[in-house]
Structure formats: C-alpha cells, structure tokens
Amino acid sequence: MSNEVLSGHSYDGIEEYDNPLPGWWKWTFVATIVFSVFYWMYYHSGAPGRSIYDKYDKELAEVTRLQFKEIGELKPDEATILKYMQNESWLKVGQVVFKTHCVSCHGRDGEGKVGPNLTDDAYKHVRNLEDIARVVRDGANAGAMPAWGNRLHINEIVLVSAYVASLRGKNVSGGKAPEGNPIPPWPTATEAQEESADEQGKGAEHVRGS
Template identity: 70%
Template structure:
C-alpha cells in the first residue's frame, strides 16, 4: 500500500491521492497570466509592424532578397513594371515590402493617411507607370515623400511599384479623397516567354511614401 496521503474525495470507490502541483509550476502559471496582457498589447494592440502577419511579411521580404539572384536586377521601366504587376507571386512580395515600409503614410490597404490614397484614379506625381518607380527612387513633394533608393533593393523598388500599380481603381472604403489628376490607364503586360513564366514561381520557396 502507498503511504501517499489521500484527499477526502471518492468517486464510485475511486480514491484520489493528495499530490499538489509543484510550487514552481504554480508560479510559472501565475507569471504567464501576468505576462499575457503585456504580450497582447505588444503584438495585438494595433501597432503597425508587430502583428504575426506583419512579422511574417518582413521575414518573407528578407527571404525574397535571396531569391533575387534568380531574376537578376530588374529595371524600373514601364515594360518591367507592366510585366511584374501581372505576376501574382511577385506582387505579394511587393505587398510585403509595402506593408513593412509604407503603411504609416498610405495605410495598410493603400487608402491613404498622411500620404495620398493609392486606390483611386487620381495622381499628383505620376503621369505613367514608370513614374511610380521614379517617385520611390527620387522622392517627391520636397521631401514629403522620401527617396527609397538608399533603403530598398532595386528589385524591391520594382516589386513594390508593381504592387502599388495594382491598387489603382480598387477604391478602398474610407480612403482619402482624390488628389491630383486622372491619367491614362496602365499599359498591357508584354508577352511572356516560357523562361519568364518559370521565373514567376512562388518566390517564397516552400515603406512612407507620399509620392503618388
């Protein structure tokens, strides 16, 4: 017979040993409860860049830098932008770059905050597709839109420009009113070769701008 003391509980003849949880386990449980509200406020309090999704997007962007060797250095010209804005997997990379760098001015969906709405049809500093990349590279608005050429990889410039181009006409609810002028539609994507199609495989493998 065991000498372990028993509780006064008995269920259908089944007795219960009095084996309390160790003190360290109880304090660890208490500490986890005390810690949880701070964890929630930091990661789920709405601060930009702290959510699990935002952290994933940053990690995805970092991983994608390693994938750039497959496509070489992209040129920020109209043909390249028109091509990559129609490559869904690479547009997602541009979206990750955007959400890691541009949401504080343009909003998470491009609806505009301090910076202009990117989802309507009006533009202040853009007259053609290529101008989106030029604004990112050189800045605009006397510094209101900083230049990103010294912070982003050239391919990130192209991909985030392609992503911004895809936002046109989505007209996100609650966005800033149109600013600037309406411009001609984006050009159609150039014909894609078989080699180009293969390069559009999922690049994952398994920024403020006021210059619209």
C-alpha cells in the same frame, strides 16, 4: 481535508477552497521576472544583431537575395513594371514590401492616410508607371514621401511599384479623397513592349547615324 481553508462562500451547498498558491509556483513567477530583465538587456540593449528584429531583417534579406537570383536585377521601366503587375507570385513580394514600409502613410489597402489614396485615378507626382518607381526611389513633396533608394533593393522598388500600380482603380471603401489630377490609364503589356522596341530601334539608328 481538515487542513484545507475554505473561502467562506457557499453556492447551492458547494464551498470552495481558499488555499495559498504553492511556494514553488510563486518562486517560478519571480524567476520569470528576473529572467526577463536579463533577456531584455541581452537582446534589446546588447550588441547589434542580437534583437529579433535584426535577426528577422537578416533572414529576410537572405531570402530576398535568393529569390532575386531567379530574376536578376530588374529595370524600373514601364515594360518591367507591367510584366510584374501580371505575375501574382512576385506581386505578393511587392505587397509584402508595401505592408512593411508603406501602410503607415498610405493605409493597409492603399486607401490613404497621411499619404494620398493609391486606389483612385488621381496622382500628384505620377504621370506614368516609371514615375512610381522614381517616386519610391527618390521621394517626393520635399521629403513628405521619403526616398527609399538607399534602403530597398532595386528589385523591391520595381515590385512594390508594380503592386502600387495594381491598386489603381480599386477605389476601396472609406478611401481618402483624390489628390492631384487624373491621368490616362496604364498601357497594356503589348503597348509597353512595342514602345520599348520602338525606343530601342531609335537608339540603334542613332548609333548608326553617329
């Protein structure tokens, strides 16, 4: 105990030691700094595919591919979007796409930031459910809304469109003021199916008539 160094402070008769850190502890700290340099160079400045972001994107793409095998390629039409608005498990996939790519402009809950509020009844470039998928795919407002058609799978576009449509009417607190004009409510699933059947019937009649 005679070799121990005291700090010189005393609290209620209690003194504390002021011994230096062990040498191995200091060298471990230095080694972690040196290791971090090589780690950063390897994973963030090396060949493509090494970074954690590249690996995450690759794994996410594989999981998504396996999931989409269950449902095939979706059509970005009204009936399909309505169908997946009612499917909680697939709607969560659309929510993940939204939170990955859309929150910086539209807010975490769709309340609007640079982009418009998605939780009210006013829209600038949308008149029906299919327009949501079109805007996501092709973009709008001279590029202010980027086109995601070349970056997202068509199923991701349909599912994120379903999620965006599901946000309508939530009117979250602190949301951005409405932009554009109010539009009629979304149709029910039954109405969309009947409309789709009518269009298919008209198409069949046109083929027979020609």
